[in-house]
Amino acid sequence: MTGRPVPLREPGRVRARVRRGTARAARPDDRLELASLLLCTLLAVLALPVALTVATTVATDASAQARQQQMERSQVPAVLLEDATSVTGASTVQAVAPASWTAPDGSDREGTVTVPVETSAGETVRIWTDADGRRTGAPLTPGTVRLTSVVSGAVTVAVAVAGTAGLHAGVCALLDRSRARRWAREWDEVESLWASRFRLR
Structure with a gap:
């Protein structure tokens, strides 16, 4: 028992948490943290085709609007x-x-x-x-249409990545609090056991 853990520093922080979650003696909260990391990574990756779809839809709508404006203006x-x-x-x-x-x-x-x-x-x-x-x-120009679609896709990716990162950070914060309480409780138990042994001597 070593008391409260020292926070891991980048770049080994994620690697260390993955090793801890896949270890044979991993605790349930370690496995839950690993599952959260994998799920959030998957969601971030899935945001790429979603962003592509959003960009394509925006480009299609903007192109139609540009053609209409070219005819009307x-x-x-x-x-x-x-x-x-x-x-x-x-x-x-x-x-x-x-x-x-x-x-x-x-x-x-x-x-x-x-x-x-x-x-x-x-x-x-x-x-x-x-x-x-x-x-x-x-009227809208082809360059404006392309820029609008690219920005829409980039914003979609940024929002998805930020959201999944925030979700995982929240899960880690809750698990870290749970670990801190458990370690503090276990330390108190060990400390009281040592104190009783010293008194017996």
């Missing part, structure tokens, strides 16, 4: 009605100005558009509009 010329006014953003300086443009049905539309700094009234800029002539953003 178009660039039209817009004439500035006033000089551009600078607007300071979080990291850049942009400018906005009221402008007018023609909708697909031939009606005139007006609104505020983002333009280069120091753009003057009467100048023409190109803006994106939807099928009704309302100002909108540019």
Whole structure:
């Protein structure tokens, strides 16, 4: 009996716990910890095909959305009605100005558009509009679709790995507390036995 154990340090910590769980004299909590490690590792590995499925689904949906936007949106010329006014953003300086443009049905539309700094009234800029002539953003590009799918897959893997690691860490923490209580109880029993033997002498 050596009292409370000294925590194992990486990189031998996992290896030592595996040896302890597979030893012939392993206790039930050691085997339970090994089972938790194997199960969480399996779940982390299974997250890879799940992440691939998520990425593929996101890419399919985003591609369909990009095609629809390409059909519905178009660039039209817009004439500035006033000089551009600078607007300071979080990291850049942009400018906005009221402008007018023609909708697909031939009606005139007006609104505020983002333009280069120091753009003057009467100048023409190109803006994106939807099928009704309302100002909108540019359609999704193939690069944006790929980036969205990759990020979705990576986030899925990260969440799965973090979740399984947290689950195993929780199991280990509970088992370590149980071991500490058992070792403390056994130490008290041995200490009282030694004390009684010394008194008999």
